Amino acid sequence: MTLPNSSAIDGSPDRPVRIGLLGCGTVGQAFVRTISGQGETIARASGRRLEIGPILVRDTSKPRDGIDLRQLTTDPQDVLRDPTVDLIVEVMGGVEPTGTYLRQALQAGLPVVTANKQLLSRHGAELLALAQSSGTELRFEASACAGIPVIKVLRESLLAAEIFAVTGIVNGTTNYILSEMSRGGMSYADALAQAQALGYAEADPSEDVGGADAAAKMAILASIAFHTNVHFDDVPFEGIDGLHGEDFDLAKDLGFVIKLLGVARLVDGGISVRVHPALVPESHRLAAVRGADNAVLLESGTVRQIMLVGPGAGGTETASAVLADVLSILGTAQGSFLQNALADAGRPLLSPDQTESAFYVRLRVVDRPGVLARIATVFANSGLSIRSVIQRGEGDGARLVLVTHMGSEARMNAALDAMRDMEEVRGEPVLLRLLAEEGA
Ligand SMILES: NC(=O)c1ccc[n+]([C@@H]2O[C@H](COP(=O)([O-])OP(=O)(O)OC[C@H]3O[C@@H](n4cnc5c(N)ncnc54)[C@H](OP(=O)(O)O)[C@@H]3O)[C@@H](O)[C@H]2O)c1
Known part of the structure; x- marks a missing residue:
């Protein structure tokens, strides 16, 4: 098969590599700025000059810094069918029509770089297979943790x-909010408003605070780490919007901080991937990651632990990852093994019931002799052992916090159901998971 465009990248070093851009918002404009600002460095390091070709946007009349308005178009075919374009950079976001555009580009043999977690976490396996069958490349470093080169590390260094x-x-937005709630005893609403004022949170923050954004990134990271296709729908997620200020104080008393964690683990040959708020021991490396930073802790039989920390968002930071992918494509021969990052190892995906955690349970109970013993019996009957208990008087009742040793989610759910049926228990028990040394 003839691949007219991808072969052009291997052409004369004197000819600039021409990039067709899909989207020119925060990341797209930062990408254009980076290419013009670092042109000499890029040329020296890669031996090639990069040039921006046609740019797809929705509205060509919007002012855009440093962009030649004649390059803007609202017709995707002006980018996808331009015979002078060597490579597509997609920074428009969304699942459709973006997926259709990328399929067309890949089918035509054009290498594609994307920052799109929504699309990759749903159609990554199919798009990678299409890239491979077309003899071209799809790269997506910026789709998880933006400026942190975690995908390249997993895909290449730790293959x-x-x-x-x-x-x-x-997710930097939620980490910023949780850091403020832990540090200053701020309410969730105030911390969210502060994050929005500082530009860390969108006007509509639901994707971030509800956990969906983190779930999409974890689907991508787990797929690469475990060589198995993990779809966004395979990742159960909880956000931080239901957390209460009192749990931050109680967690502190117990020696923990609360973080929104993505946890992907191999368990008996199966894969468990989840996103939920978790109690992290104060001494743990992840507890020290504050503000809008992201961090990924990779655990392996050979290299033990590697932790990568850095900016998880921002136009310039994300554009840096996009540019790194473009340069990797220039430096990588076509058809190499690196395109097999999502090769299916056939591992089963586990349901949340099969996964194990240590748990923090907060209850309001009537203040009566024997209540604690009855609650302890519920835990014992469900096969969960208790590690520590805090009991505090509160008006005519008491607040009980129990921290368990590791146990299955199914056992914990059985214990919760039994406690909901107890007349001594008032209201809904609050459940959080712990990041234990042996996993969350
Ligand atoms: N911002 C970050 O910090 C960050 C971090 C990591 C990953 N990402 C990912 O990077 C991608 C871009 O993010 P962003 O923040 O740059 O978004 P953005 O500022 O909203 O920019 C999106 C761009 O795409 C264009 N666009 C959107 N839908 C279109 C359509 N249907 N047809 C034509 N053009 C369309 C928009 O055109 P108009 O300008 O005309 O509206 C705009 O130029 C997303 O996938 C996002 O998840 C962003």
């Missing part, structure tokens, strides 16, 4: 390292 756990703080 054979037998990764068994990926634990991440993969």
Whole structure:
């Protein structure tokens, strides 16, 4: 098969590599700025000059810094069918029509770089297979943790390292909010408003605070780490919007901080991937990751632990990852093994019921002799052992916090159901999971 465009990249070093851009918002404009600002460095390091060709946007009349308005178009075919374009950079976001555009580009043999977690976490396996069958490349470093080069590390440096756990703080907005709630005793609403004022949170923050953004990133990271296709729908997620200020104080008393974690683990040959708030021991490396930073802890049989920390968002930071992918494509021969990052190892995906955690349970109970013993019996009957208990009087009742040793989610759910049926228990029990040394 003739691949007219991809072969052009291997052409004369004197000819600039021409990039067709899909989208020119925060990341797209930062990408254009980076290419013009670092042109000499890029040319020296890669031996090639990069040039921006046609740019797809929705509205050509919007002012855009440093962009020649004649390059803008609202017709995707002006970019996808331009015979002078060597490579597509997609920074428009969304699942459709973006997926259709990328399929067309890949089918035509054009290499594609994308920052799109929504698309990759749903159609990554199919798009990678299409890239491979078309003899071209699809790269997506910026789709998870923006400026942190975690995908390249997993895909290349740690390809054979037998990764068994990926634990991440993969959403900067929620980490900023949780850091403020822990540090200053701020309410969730105030911390969110502050994050919005500082530009860390969108006007509509639901994707971030509800956990969907982190779930998309964890689907991508788990797929690469475990060589198995993990779809966004395979990742159960909980956000931080239901957390209460009192749990931050109680967690502190117990020696923990609360983080929104993505936890992907190999368990008996199966894969468990989840996103939920978790109690992290104050001494743990992830507890020290504060503000809008992201961090990913990779655990492997060969290299033990590697932690990558850095900016998880921002136009310039994300554009840096996009540019790194473009340069990797220039430096990588077509058809190499690196395109097999999502090759299916046939591992089963586990349901949340099969996964194990240690748990923190907060209850309001009537203040009556024997209540604690009855609650302890519920835990024992469900096969969960208790590690520590805090009991505090509160008006005519008491507040009980129990921290368990490791146990299955199914056992914990059985204990919760039994406690809901107890007349001594008031209201809904609050459940959080712990990041234990042996996993969350
Ligand atoms: N911003 C970050 O910090 C960050 C970090 C990591 C990953 N990402 C990812 O990077 C991608 C871009 O993010 P962004 O923040 O740069 O978004 P953005 O500022 O909203 O920019 C999106 C761009 O795409 C264009 N666009 C959107 N839908 C289009 C359509 N249907 N047809 C034509 N053009 C369309 C928009 O055109 P108009 O300008 O005309 O509206 C705009 O130029 C997303 O996938 C995002 O998840 C962003």
